[in-house]
Amino acid sequence: MSAVTKPLDKPAAGRGASLKSEFVAFKTNRIVEVASHLFYQRGYSSCTLDNVADNLGVTKPFLYSYFKNKEAILAAICEVGISEALAVLETTLAGEHRNHKALLAEVVRQVGRIVIDRQEYVVVYQREMKHLSASDYDRILRLRHSFDHQIAELIREGIEAGEFREDTDSFVAVWIGGLISWIPTWYSPGGQRSADEVVDQLVSAALRLAGAE
């Protein structure tokens, strides 16, 4: 789960503690949101923690009480998209679906919607991942591999069930991930294609790649 939606190391106990944890989550989310927008506009290297603090109207020590340094904020930003994608993947896989094709379509639709909603976060990840610490970089890469592996497994099951073309290589999961990841670099809110159209086309493209239509 994302550092953004779950910023505490230990689960809070009792009503007061729960409210406190909500405040912490709220503040953490706001820091990540504002930093993401700044890094998106100016680039990570060109932004300082002072810029982030100024934009939030807080002090730098306030930021340090939530994140140990600028890189930790970048890591939280970079984790948002893939964490949310994994969460909907797992929820969708746990639900009921009439077949593998419907399941794949639903996962791709929901994840496509996430990368559109989280466009700036995903672009910051793609541009700035080289500035992540080795451990953050590896952790996020493992999340992405987990996503790809689960999609590959879904495709293998769809082939076995006779729903997807037999000559489909399950590595096609990586290409589907590519289609999804590519959207934030070219999609423009208010542009020629609406988010709904883009997501419909994404689903159709993913089904073709999987040999499911």
Next chain:
Amino acid sequence: MSAVTKPLDKPAAGRGASLKSEFVAFKTNRIVEVASHLFYQRGYSSCTLDNVADNLGVTKPFLYSYFKNKEAILAAICEVGISEALAVLETTLAGEHRNHKALLAEVVRQVGRIVIDRQEYVVVYQREMKHLSASDYDRILRLRHSFDHQIAELIREGIEAGEFREDTDSFVAVWIGGLISWIPTWYSPGGQRSADEVVDQLVSAALRLAGAE
């Protein structure tokens, strides 16, 4: 054509001038090559022209005799991939092919090979395009649009010829461009999949998207 492969404004005349233009092209290419590697490793914002000059073993004034500033070098880097892609697209379209499917496969195969060969250039473009001047940004975007439009046209003709599925939206050209553009971010030379395998899979994915197999 690329600023890298054709750095002169006017065609050189005579043997001496031609040799001189070769020297200029050679030096320009070396600057772009070294700068691309530095920007890829450290990020554009973190690199200075002094770093580029040091790495080439030349002076900063030497760089200024070929490029007016750091942004001009970035623009030359960003243009390499798409310029080479357009060149092979045009050469391939002008050649003979037995059908639209073979033509699409050939273009995608060659362009896939370019983005693998030019991996660092393409990644620098994707990461650093926000640092381009408005005119360079627009010029390169127009080149990309030209590529997409020509692929879309090829797909439309393939549909009319009854080779590609009728329910294929020619906007699928943008998704094919996405598959190609995505390769440099995940492909690792010496990794699990060879360049040949990746290109074979890319071709197969592109044909599926176009409804051509």
